[in-house]
Amino acid sequence: MPRNPSTTALDPTKPTVARTYSAMLKQKSNLPSDRSLLGDLMQVIPSFPELAKVNFDYMRRSSQWLARHQGIRRFLDIGSGIIEPPTLHDAVRQVDPGCRVVYVDNDESVLAYREHSTSGVEMLEWDVRDTENLLRSEAVAALLGAGEPVALNLGSVIQWLGDEDEPHRIVRMLVDSLPGGSYLNMTTPTSEFSADVAARVTQVYADHGILLTTRTREEFETFFDGLDEVEITLPYQWRSTRETVQLTPDTSHFLSGIGRVPMRGASEHR
Numbered sequence: 001m002p003r004n005p006s007t008t009a010l011d012p013t014k015p016t017v018a019r020t021y022s023a024m025l026k027q028k029s030n031l032p033s034d035r036s037l038l039g040d041l042m043q044v045i046p047s048f049p050e051l052a053k054v055n056f057d058y059m060r061r062s063s064q065w066l067a068r069h070q071g072i073r074r075f076l077d078i079g080s081g082i083i084e085p086p087t088l089h090d091a092v093r094q095v096d097p098g099c100r101v102v103y104v105d106n107d108e109s110v111l112a113y114r115e116h117s118t119s120g121v122e123m124l125e126w127d128v129r130d131t132e133n134l135l136r137s138e139a140v141a142a143l144l145g146a147g148e149p150v151a152l153n154l155g156s157v158i159q160w161l162g163d164e165d166e167p168h169r170i171v172r173m174l175v176d177s178l179p180g181g182s183y184l185n186m187t188t189p190t191s192e193f194s195a196d197v198a199a200r201v202t203q204v205y206a207d208h209g210i211l212l213t214t215r216t217r218e219e220f221e222t223f224f225d226g227l228d229e230v231e232i233t234l235p236y237q238w239r240s241t242r243e244t245v246q247l248t249p250d251t252s253h254f255l256s257g258i259g260r261v262p263m264r265g266a267s268e269h270r
Contacts, residue, residue, distance in 0.1 A: 012033060017107060020038055024051075055156060061238075064092055072151045073098060075102070077155070078104040078152070079157035082109065104124045104126050104134065105125065111125050132173070135173070144179070151185055168222065180264040188220055188255055235256040
């Protein structure tokens with residue numbers, strides 16, 4: 001969900017975040033401009049495709065865990081990227097075919113590459129910075145209005161929000177709209193392990209017309225203020241049984257976090 005204007009998203013000479021992520025995952029919905037950006041990123045971090053895959057796997061794995069172990073059946077996935085298999089809705093529907101998912105992204109290429117619709121799965125083109133109207137949209141209001149716990153997924157979203165976008169206000173508005181027992185689930189690239197690498201990656205994105213903001217662990221943790229059972233870790237480490245990931249904490253360059261919204265009336269979560 002980048003800050004570059006969505007009106008240029010379908011210009012084939014300009015990369016988009018969603019299509020570049022597709023290239024990182026070796027999927028099909030990307031163009032030469034996106035692969036050029038990825039190539040430049042790999043000059044800084046050769047393992048960038050592996051980082052993207054770990055992040056992608058984390059969001060599917062954690063969502064499936066929320067469905068299987070926490071009883072979550074409703075998912076609001078903001079900054080979804082292009083929906084290509086293996087999808088998040090397929091992952092949670094392995095637990096319960098009745099799971100409902102609303103995907104949200106402001107990248108026009110996400111809708112352009114959408115191949116088909118699925119019952120109980122909706123896709124919205126919306127900018128998360130227009131938070132109030134997003135929450136009022138028919139699909140999101142219906143998802144949240146049933147009073148059932150919801151998983152709010154913000155996978156690799158807040159790095160596209162600069163301080164001027166007031167990301168804490170945006171995340172707080174979203175969290176405050178959730179019923180008690182819901183979960184906030186996020187990932188973000190971090191400058192925690194190497195400020196120099198983070199600065200170089202930021203410059204690569206800027207050279208391609210995309211603004212990126214990385215954050216330290218302490219800065220990331222503040223998005224979970226007031227939530228219960230908060231787990232801040234590295235995506236590849238969270239409840240993982242994978243043994244093939246060739247990453248260490250100082251080469252992962254990403255953080256993940258998950259926290260539970262307190263039950264209404266039990267404690268104040270604002």
